Amino acid sequence: MMKGQKLKIAIQKQGRLHEGSAVLLKKCGIGFSNGFGKLKSEAEDFPLEIYFLRDDDIPNYVGDGVADAGIVGENILAESPGKVETVERLGFGRCRLSLAVPKGLDYENVGNLAGMRIATSYPHILQKFFDSKGVKVDIHEISGSVEIAPSIGLADAVCDLVSSGSTLFSNGLREVETVMQSEAVLIARPDLSAELAAVLDQLLFRIRSVMAARENKYILLNAPLDRVEEIARILPGMKSPTMMPLAEPGWTSIHSVISEHDFWEVVDNLKRAGAEGILVLSIDQMIR
Ligand code: PRT
Numbered sequence: 076m077m078k079g080q081k082l083k084i085a086i087q088k089q090g091r092l093h094e095g096s097a098v099l100l101k102k103c104g105i106g107f108s109n110g111f112g113k114l115k116s117e118a119e120d121f122p123l124e125i126y127f128l129r130d131d132d133i134p135n136y137v138g139d140g141v142a143d144a145g146i147v148g149e150n151i152l153a154e155s156p157g158k159v160e161t162v163e164r165l166g167f168g169r170c171r172l173s174l175a176v177p178k179g180l181d182y183e184n185v186g187n188l189a190g191m192r193i194a195t196s197y198p199h200i201l202q203k204f205f206d207s208k209g210v211k212v213d214i215h216e217i218s219g220s221v222e223i224a225p226s227i228g229l230a231d232a233v234c235d236l237v238s239s240g241s242t243l244f245s246n247g248l249r250e251v252e253t254v255m256q257s258e259a260v261l262i263a264r265p266d267l268s269a270e271l272a273a274v275l276d277q278l279l280f281r282i283r284s285v286m287a288a289r290e291n292k293y294i295l296l297n298a299p300l301d302r303v304e305e306i307a308r309i310l311p312g313m314k315s316p317t318m319m320p321l322a323e324p325g326w327t328s329i330h331s332v333i334s335e336h337d338f339w340e341v342v343d344n345l346k347r348a349g350a351e352g353i354l355v356l357s358i359d360q361m362i363r
Protein backbone atom coordinates (compact mmCIF):
# COMPACT_ATOMS: atom_id res chain seq x y z
CA MET A 76 0.00 0.00 0.00
CA MET A 77 2.67 2.52 1.00
CA LYS A 78 4.62 2.00 -2.22
CA GLY A 79 1.66 2.37 -4.56
CA GLN A 80 -0.01 5.44 -6.01
CA LYS A 81 -0.97 8.27 -3.71
CA LEU A 82 -4.44 9.76 -3.53
CA LYS A 83 -4.30 13.52 -4.07
CA ILE A 84 -6.76 15.35 -1.86
CA ALA A 85 -7.41 19.10 -2.08
CA ILE A 86 -8.38 21.03 1.03
CA GLN A 87 -8.85 24.77 1.59
CA LYS A 88 -5.54 26.58 2.02
CA GLN A 89 -6.89 29.03 4.55
CA GLY A 90 -10.33 30.13 5.60
CA ARG A 91 -13.34 28.67 7.28
CA LEU A 92 -12.94 25.08 6.09
CA HIS A 93 -9.19 24.77 6.51
CA GLU A 94 -9.11 23.93 10.18
CA GLY A 95 -11.99 21.45 10.07
CA SER A 96 -10.47 19.66 7.07
CA ALA A 97 -6.97 19.47 8.58
CA VAL A 98 -8.26 18.30 11.97
CA LEU A 99 -10.40 15.63 10.32
CA LEU A 100 -7.41 14.21 8.43
CA LYS A 101 -5.27 14.33 11.55
CA LYS A 102 -7.94 12.49 13.56
CA CYS A 103 -7.84 9.86 10.83
CA GLY A 104 -4.22 9.28 11.87
CA ILE A 105 -2.85 11.13 8.85
CA GLY A 106 0.09 13.33 9.80
CA PHE A 107 1.25 16.15 7.54
CA SER A 108 2.77 19.59 7.81
CA ASN A 109 1.03 22.59 6.33
CA GLY A 110 3.64 25.26 6.67
CA PHE A 111 2.83 28.80 5.58
CA GLY A 112 2.69 29.22 1.80
CA LYS A 113 2.97 25.51 1.12
CA LEU A 114 1.12 24.27 -1.96
CA LYS A 115 1.20 20.60 -1.08
CA SER A 116 2.29 18.17 1.56
CA GLU A 117 2.89 14.42 1.71
CA ALA A 118 1.18 12.46 4.47
CA GLU A 119 3.64 10.62 6.67
CA ASP A 120 1.77 7.41 7.24
CA PHE A 121 -0.92 7.12 4.61
CA PRO A 122 -0.74 7.12 0.77
CA LEU A 123 -2.06 10.65 0.55
CA GLU A 124 -0.82 13.90 -0.94
CA ILE A 125 -2.58 17.02 0.37
CA TYR A 126 -3.01 20.08 -1.88
CA PHE A 127 -3.84 23.44 -0.31
CA LEU A 128 -6.11 25.46 -2.61
CA ARG A 129 -8.76 28.19 -2.65
CA ASP A 130 -12.13 26.63 -1.99
CA ASP A 131 -13.62 27.91 -5.27
CA ASP A 132 -10.93 26.06 -7.24
CA ILE A 133 -11.33 22.68 -5.53
CA PRO A 134 -14.25 21.29 -7.60
CA ASN A 135 -12.47 22.19 -10.85
CA TYR A 136 -9.17 20.63 -9.80
CA VAL A 137 -11.00 17.44 -8.86
CA GLY A 138 -13.20 17.53 -11.97
CA ASP A 139 -10.15 17.98 -14.20
CA GLY A 140 -8.33 15.14 -12.44
CA VAL A 141 -5.51 17.32 -11.11
CA ALA A 142 -6.66 16.18 -7.67
CA ASP A 143 -8.49 12.90 -6.98
CA ALA A 144 -10.59 14.07 -4.06
CA GLY A 145 -11.35 17.23 -2.12
CA ILE A 146 -13.15 18.80 0.80
CA VAL A 147 -15.41 21.72 -0.10
CA GLY A 148 -18.66 23.42 0.90
CA GLU A 149 -21.83 22.20 -0.80
CA ASN A 150 -22.55 25.82 -1.65
CA ILE A 151 -19.48 25.93 -3.92
CA LEU A 152 -20.47 22.65 -5.60
CA ALA A 153 -24.03 23.77 -6.16
CA GLU A 154 -22.87 27.02 -7.75
CA SER A 155 -20.60 25.35 -10.28
CA PRO A 156 -21.51 21.68 -10.51
CA GLY A 157 -18.84 19.74 -12.35
CA LYS A 158 -17.80 16.19 -13.00
CA VAL A 159 -17.35 15.26 -9.36
CA GLU A 160 -19.11 12.88 -7.01
CA THR A 161 -20.13 13.73 -3.47
CA VAL A 162 -18.80 10.86 -1.36
CA GLU A 163 -19.74 11.91 2.19
CA ARG A 164 -21.18 14.84 4.12
CA LEU A 165 -18.69 15.79 6.82
CA GLY A 166 -20.76 17.61 9.43
CA PHE A 167 -18.65 20.76 9.75
CA GLY A 168 -18.62 24.14 7.98
CA ARG A 169 -22.39 24.26 8.37
CA CYS A 170 -24.09 27.39 7.07
CA ARG A 171 -27.06 28.43 4.96
CA LEU A 172 -27.39 30.54 1.86
CA SER A 173 -30.14 33.02 2.64
CA LEU A 174 -31.97 35.97 1.21
CA ALA A 175 -31.91 39.07 3.39
CA VAL A 176 -33.62 42.43 3.05
CA PRO A 177 -33.12 45.81 4.76
CA LYS A 178 -34.80 45.76 8.16
CA GLY A 179 -37.40 48.33 7.19
CA LEU A 180 -38.62 46.53 4.07
CA ASP A 181 -42.01 44.83 4.28
CA TYR A 182 -41.57 41.18 3.44
CA GLU A 183 -44.15 38.43 3.32
CA ASN A 184 -42.99 36.09 0.58
CA VAL A 185 -40.51 35.85 -2.31
CA GLY A 186 -43.03 37.52 -4.58
CA ASN A 187 -42.26 40.78 -2.77
CA LEU A 188 -38.78 40.71 -4.30
CA ALA A 189 -40.06 40.77 -7.91
CA GLY A 190 -38.13 43.29 -10.00
CA MET A 191 -35.59 43.99 -7.26
CA ARG A 192 -31.81 44.03 -7.60
CA ILE A 193 -30.26 41.27 -5.51
CA ALA A 194 -26.53 41.09 -4.83
CA THR A 195 -24.90 37.68 -4.39
CA SER A 196 -21.79 35.60 -5.03
CA TYR A 197 -24.08 32.68 -5.94
CA PRO A 198 -25.90 33.82 -9.10
CA HIS A 199 -26.65 30.35 -10.48
CA ILE A 200 -28.12 28.92 -7.30
CA LEU A 201 -30.16 32.09 -6.84
CA GLN A 202 -31.42 32.18 -10.43
CA LYS A 203 -32.62 28.59 -10.08
CA PHE A 204 -34.32 29.43 -6.81
CA PHE A 205 -36.27 32.33 -8.33
CA ASP A 206 -37.06 30.34 -11.48
CA SER A 207 -38.57 27.62 -9.29
CA LYS A 208 -40.74 30.27 -7.61
CA GLY A 209 -41.66 31.92 -10.90
CA VAL A 210 -40.37 35.30 -9.70
CA LYS A 211 -38.28 37.61 -11.91
CA VAL A 212 -35.46 39.50 -10.22
CA ASP A 213 -32.32 41.31 -11.29
CA ILE A 214 -29.32 39.35 -9.96
CA HIS A 215 -26.03 41.23 -9.50
CA GLU A 216 -22.98 39.05 -9.04
CA ILE A 217 -20.39 40.46 -6.66
CA SER A 218 -17.49 38.52 -5.27
CA GLY A 219 -17.21 39.74 -1.68
CA SER A 220 -18.74 41.93 1.04
CA VAL A 221 -22.21 41.24 -0.31
CA GLU A 222 -23.74 42.47 2.95
CA ILE A 223 -22.84 46.11 2.29
CA ALA A 224 -24.48 46.24 -1.17
CA PRO A 225 -27.86 47.63 0.03
CA SER A 226 -26.32 50.38 2.15
CA ILE A 227 -24.22 51.69 -0.74
CA GLY A 228 -27.17 51.60 -3.09
CA LEU A 229 -25.89 48.70 -5.20
CA ALA A 230 -28.81 46.40 -4.49
CA ASP A 231 -32.22 46.19 -2.79
CA ALA A 232 -31.54 42.84 -1.12
CA VAL A 233 -28.79 40.25 -0.79
CA CYS A 234 -28.30 36.51 -0.89
CA ASP A 235 -25.30 35.38 1.15
CA LEU A 236 -23.96 32.68 3.44
CA VAL A 237 -25.06 32.98 7.06
CA SER A 238 -23.96 31.13 10.15
CA SER A 239 -24.58 33.14 13.32
CA GLY A 240 -26.50 35.90 11.53
CA SER A 241 -24.43 38.66 13.15
CA THR A 242 -23.04 39.97 9.84
CA LEU A 243 -26.54 40.51 8.47
CA PHE A 244 -27.71 42.03 11.74
CA SER A 245 -24.85 44.52 12.01
CA ASN A 246 -25.52 45.62 8.43
CA GLY A 247 -29.18 46.32 9.12
CA LEU A 248 -30.39 43.29 7.18
CA ARG A 249 -33.05 40.73 8.04
CA GLU A 250 -32.84 37.10 6.92
CA VAL A 251 -36.11 36.22 5.19
CA GLU A 252 -35.63 33.01 3.20
CA THR A 253 -33.26 30.03 3.21
CA VAL A 254 -32.18 29.17 -0.32
CA MET A 255 -29.97 26.20 0.64
CA GLN A 256 -28.31 24.52 3.60
CA SER A 257 -24.65 23.68 3.30
CA GLU A 258 -21.86 21.79 5.01
CA ALA A 259 -18.43 20.52 4.05
CA VAL A 260 -18.45 17.42 1.86
CA LEU A 261 -15.87 14.96 0.59
CA ILE A 262 -15.85 14.89 -3.20
CA ALA A 263 -13.99 12.64 -5.64
CA ARG A 264 -13.40 12.10 -9.35
CA PRO A 265 -15.82 9.52 -10.66
CA ASP A 266 -13.08 7.78 -12.71
CA LEU A 267 -10.56 6.78 -10.00
CA SER A 268 -8.30 3.80 -10.73
CA ALA A 269 -9.07 0.68 -8.69
CA GLU A 270 -5.94 1.29 -6.64
CA LEU A 271 -6.87 4.88 -5.77
CA ALA A 272 -10.50 3.94 -5.17
CA ALA A 273 -9.22 1.49 -2.54
CA VAL A 274 -7.21 4.26 -0.86
CA LEU A 275 -10.29 6.50 -0.89
CA ASP A 276 -12.32 3.68 0.70
CA GLN A 277 -9.74 3.30 3.42
CA LEU A 278 -9.79 7.05 4.07
CA LEU A 279 -13.60 7.05 4.10
CA PHE A 280 -13.65 4.19 6.61
CA ARG A 281 -11.50 6.30 8.95
CA ILE A 282 -13.54 9.45 8.35
CA ARG A 283 -16.75 7.59 9.22
CA SER A 284 -15.16 6.27 12.42
CA VAL A 285 -14.18 9.80 13.43
CA MET A 286 -17.65 11.14 12.63
CA ALA A 287 -19.42 8.33 14.52
CA ALA A 288 -17.19 9.02 17.53
CA ARG A 289 -18.08 12.71 17.40
CA GLU A 290 -21.76 11.88 17.83
CA ASN A 291 -21.27 9.53 20.74
CA LYS A 292 -20.01 9.63 24.32
CA TYR A 293 -18.55 6.94 26.52
CA ILE A 294 -20.34 6.76 29.85
CA LEU A 295 -19.27 5.05 33.08
CA LEU A 296 -21.37 4.87 36.22
CA ASN A 297 -21.85 2.94 39.43
CA ALA A 298 -25.13 1.28 40.29
CA PRO A 299 -26.62 -0.92 43.00
CA LEU A 300 -27.17 -4.45 41.63
CA ASP A 301 -30.94 -4.25 42.13
CA ARG A 302 -31.08 -1.27 39.73
CA VAL A 303 -29.04 -2.80 36.92
CA GLU A 304 -31.97 -4.01 34.89
CA GLU A 305 -33.66 -0.60 34.87
CA ILE A 306 -30.38 1.16 34.06
CA ALA A 307 -29.58 -1.25 31.23
CA ARG A 308 -32.91 -0.34 29.66
CA ILE A 309 -31.91 3.34 29.65
CA LEU A 310 -28.49 2.51 28.15
CA PRO A 311 -28.85 0.56 24.95
CA GLY A 312 -25.10 0.84 24.18
CA MET A 313 -23.56 -0.51 21.00
CA LYS A 314 -24.57 -4.10 21.85
CA SER A 315 -25.25 -4.17 25.58
CA PRO A 316 -23.60 -2.38 28.47
CA THR A 317 -20.42 -3.78 30.02
CA MET A 318 -20.62 -4.53 33.76
CA MET A 319 -17.77 -4.89 36.23
CA PRO A 320 -18.23 -5.67 39.92
CA LEU A 321 -17.09 -3.01 42.39
CA ALA A 322 -15.09 -3.87 45.51
CA GLU A 323 -18.14 -2.81 47.52
CA PRO A 324 -20.61 -5.73 47.65
CA GLY A 325 -23.95 -5.16 45.98
CA TRP A 326 -22.58 -2.57 43.52
CA THR A 327 -21.40 -2.73 39.93
CA SER A 328 -19.77 -0.40 37.46
CA ILE A 329 -21.54 -0.05 34.09
CA HIS A 330 -19.90 1.17 30.87
CA SER A 331 -21.71 2.08 27.67
CA VAL A 332 -21.88 4.39 24.67
CA ILE A 333 -24.64 6.97 24.35
CA SER A 334 -25.63 9.37 21.60
CA GLU A 335 -24.80 13.01 22.07
CA HIS A 336 -28.26 14.00 20.87
CA ASP A 337 -30.27 12.68 23.83
CA PHE A 338 -27.34 12.89 26.22
CA TRP A 339 -28.89 15.03 28.98
CA GLU A 340 -32.16 13.14 28.93
CA VAL A 341 -30.28 9.86 29.38
CA VAL A 342 -28.17 11.26 32.23
CA ASP A 343 -31.29 12.57 34.03
CA ASN A 344 -32.98 9.19 33.68
CA LEU A 345 -29.87 7.40 34.95
CA LYS A 346 -29.72 9.57 38.06
CA ARG A 347 -33.38 8.94 38.71
CA ALA A 348 -32.78 5.20 38.37
CA GLY A 349 -30.10 5.31 41.09
CA ALA A 350 -26.85 5.67 39.12
CA GLU A 351 -23.96 7.35 40.92
CA GLY A 352 -20.49 8.58 40.03
CA ILE A 353 -21.43 9.19 36.42
CA LEU A 354 -18.42 9.92 34.18
CA VAL A 355 -18.74 10.92 30.54
CA LEU A 356 -15.79 10.80 28.12
CA SER A 357 -15.44 11.77 24.50
CA ILE A 358 -14.47 9.10 22.00
CA ASP A 359 -11.71 9.52 19.40
CA GLN A 360 -12.70 6.83 16.94
CA MET A 361 -15.56 4.39 16.79
CA ILE A 362 -15.07 1.37 14.54
CA ARG A 363 -18.31 -0.24 13.37
O1 PRT B 1 -9.78 32.02 0.05
P1 PRT B 1 -10.90 31.12 -0.30
O2 PRT B 1 -11.55 31.43 -1.61
O3 PRT B 1 -10.51 29.68 -0.15
O4 PRT B 1 -11.99 31.34 0.87
P2 PRT B 1 -13.35 32.18 0.89
O5 PRT B 1 -13.08 33.47 1.54
O6 PRT B 1 -14.04 32.14 -0.44
O7 PRT B 1 -14.25 31.25 1.81
P3 PRT B 1 -14.41 31.19 3.41
O8 PRT B 1 -13.16 30.70 4.03
O9 PRT B 1 -15.03 32.43 3.92
O10 PRT B 1 -15.54 30.07 3.47
C1 PRT B 1 -15.29 28.77 3.05
C2 PRT B 1 -16.56 27.96 3.19
O11 PRT B 1 -16.96 27.93 4.56
C3 PRT B 1 -17.78 28.48 2.48
O12 PRT B 1 -17.79 28.15 1.09
C4 PRT B 1 -18.90 27.78 3.22
O13 PRT B 1 -19.07 26.47 2.72
C5 PRT B 1 -18.36 27.67 4.64
N1 PRT B 1 -18.95 28.66 5.58
C6 PRT B 1 -19.53 28.32 6.76
C7 PRT B 1 -19.01 29.99 5.46
C8 PRT B 1 -19.64 30.48 6.61
N2 PRT B 1 -19.95 29.44 7.39
C9 PRT B 1 -19.82 31.91 6.77
N3 PRT B 1 -20.40 32.34 7.76
N4 PRT B 1 -18.56 30.83 4.51
C10 PRT B 1 -18.70 32.15 4.66
N5 PRT B 1 -19.32 32.73 5.74
C11 PRT B 1 -19.35 34.23 5.76
C12 PRT B 1 -20.51 34.84 5.00
O14 PRT B 1 -20.18 34.99 3.64
C13 PRT B 1 -20.66 36.18 5.70
O15 PRT B 1 -19.73 37.11 5.24
O16 PRT B 1 -19.44 34.70 7.08
C14 PRT B 1 -20.30 35.83 7.13
C15 PRT B 1 -21.56 35.50 7.86
O17 PRT B 1 -21.27 34.89 9.09
P4 PRT B 1 -22.19 35.19 10.35
O18 PRT B 1 -21.70 34.26 11.42
O19 PRT B 1 -22.03 36.61 10.73
O20 PRT B 1 -23.61 34.84 9.96
Ligand code: ZN
Pocket residue numbers: 129130131
Ligand atom coordinates in the same frame (compact mmCIF):
# COMPACT_ATOMS: atom_id res chain seq x y z
ZN1 ZN C 1 -13.47 31.30 -2.05
